Amino acid sequence: MDENTGIYLHIPYCRSKCRYCSFNSHAGREHEISAYLDALRRHISSMADHPWCKQRIFSSLYIGGGTPTICESNALAELVAGCLAAFPFSSKPEITVESNPNSLSRDTLIALRQCGVTRLSIGVQSFDPVDLTILGRVHSTDDASAAFFLSRRAGFDNVSLDLMFGLPGQTAKSWRHTLESALALAPEHFSLYELMVEQGTPLAGMIQRKELSLPAEDEVVEMALVTDTLLAAAGFERYEISNYARPAFACRHNINYWENRSWLGLGAGAVGSLSGMKITNVADPALYIQRVTSGVAPYSAMECLCxxxxxxxxxxxxxxxxxxxxxxxxxxxxxxxxxxxxxxxxxxxxxxxxxxxxxxxxxxxxxxxxxxxxxxxxxx
Missing domain, CATH: 1.10.10.920 (Arc Repressor Mutant, subunit A)
Structure with missing residues (x-):
């Protein structure tokens, strides 16, 4: 059986929408979450019986968003456990859950550990309060540190931090401060993304109106040099353009994606690749709930690449x-x-x-x- 296979499960809800975000995420619709999780369980059950899935051994499960940890802790843990029980997984699968600093509690972290989650990804983005305000983040730098320490106390020994550079008003000096603050926590993994200004986002509008300005190209180049210097000195290996890990802590789920292997996509807006067949689910959570609950496949597009x-x-x-x-x-x-x-x-x-x-x-x-x-x- 093919063991180069993962599952991506999408939770498209957030407490607030960040100014730079163009992902399929929705704020102010928390009332849908219970029905959405029910629909996801139905989708999981349906796909678990699919012949393609029965011929695979899944090696990773990645729950992304949105903010998955916005869900009630026991409900999220039950969803993870149900997925692990429904599909044939390898003996030691990598199970990742994305989170934000202000959505992590002791109860949530303990519930995730107990249901089998092995890896936590925390969307910190910056340790500079000015950056956080510009990005529209609703957590503080203290919240980020507190969330990391909570994850350690809950038993997580594989934690990744997401950070962003090339932000409006950011300098190589302020980026160094963010990196040094993050390194002081001693996580196992970093995802470091240069800001991409997406059309239609509030941040794009602010830049177009000249309320904010992006750093000069040479300043961004200097930020990249700071990144390479600090992370190499701290023992991190750059294994992908935007990702750095300590030895043995590279993200297996994402490596499967970059190697263009197969993965199953579950949830609103999720994209899967089943032996080269690209399948995209409807993006709107309400429509996804309606279709799955009615027994209709939630697909919006299918493409078989030559x-x-x-x-x-x-x-x-x-x-x-x-x-x-x-x-x-x-x-x-x-x-x-x-x-x-x-x-x-x-x-x-x-x-x-x-x-x-x-x-x-x-x-x-x-x-x-x-x-x-x-x-x-x-x-x-």
């Missing part, structure tokens, strides 16, 4: 990883070699030292990491 499209997608996603992607694995999975398939374009990228081949792996060079998106766009 072999060449899957190959290109696998190359682009795999190159986000620092080690890159195995050329032999690509040939075995798709029957294509990157050099043969891309021809002169691949030769140009190799000649310019933007791509490198090391021990059967095609990967971005160190100089290409800051401009990774531009390099990858040439391989679409």
């Amino acid at each position: 072999r060449e499209a899957l190959f290109r997608e696998t190359v682009i996603m795999g190159l986000r990883m620092i080690k890159g992607i195995s050329i032999t694995d690509l040939e075995q999975r798709f029957g294509f070699s990157p050099k043969t398939y891309y021809g002169k374009e691949m030769d140009r990228l190799l000649e310019k030292n933007l791509l490198v081949i090391t021990d059967d792996h095609l990967h971005l060079s160190q100089q290409a990491l800051p401009v990774a998106n531009q390099v990858l766009s040439r391989l679409v």
Whole structure:
């Protein structure tokens, strides 16, 4: 059976919507949560009987949002336990739950540990109060530290912190302060994202109206250098463009995603990839509840990619990883070699030292990491 398979489960509710957020998340609709969890349980039960799922051993479960820990602690724990019982999982699966500092309580953390959650991801974003205000976060820096210590006392020994850089008004000095504050907590993992200003968000409007301004490009480059210096000195390995981990703490669920393996997507707006078949669920939670409760499949789109499209997608996603992607694995999975398939374009990228081949792996060079998106766009 294929063990390179994960499950993504989406909880699309938040207490408030952050100014930068364009994800499928909804504030002020907490009254739907009970019905939504019921619908998720129905969806889980339905998919557990699907022949595709019965032929797999699942190695990871990732509960994302939104803010999953906005749910009542026992209800969330029962959902996790129900999912673990419904599907065939490996003996030691990685079970991650996303959270925000102001949504974590002792009872929630204990309930999650007891139901089998092994990994916690906390959306801190910054240890600078000014940054938090600009982003529209509703927690304080003290809340972030308190949430981390609570997770430790509850027994979590695998905690990841999400942080953001390139924020309006942020400097390399203030970013260093955030990183040093986060490192002082000694987590096992960091996800460090450069701000992407998404059209239609309140933050985009504030920037367009010149109420806020983004840092200069050279300042953002300096932030990246600060990141590499501090995290390397603290023993973290950069294993993906935005992700750093201590040895043995890389996120297995996300590696499966970057290797373009298979995963099942459950919940409103979740996307799954079942042996190359991309399935997207309806985004609106109320419509998702209605469809699942009525016994109607909650899909909004299905796409079966051809072999060449899957190959290109696998190359682009795999190159986000620092080690890159195995050329032999690509040939075995798709029957294509990157050099043969891309021809002169691949030769140009190799000649310019933007791509490198090391021990059967095609990967971005160190100089290409800051401009990774531009390099990858040439391989679409």
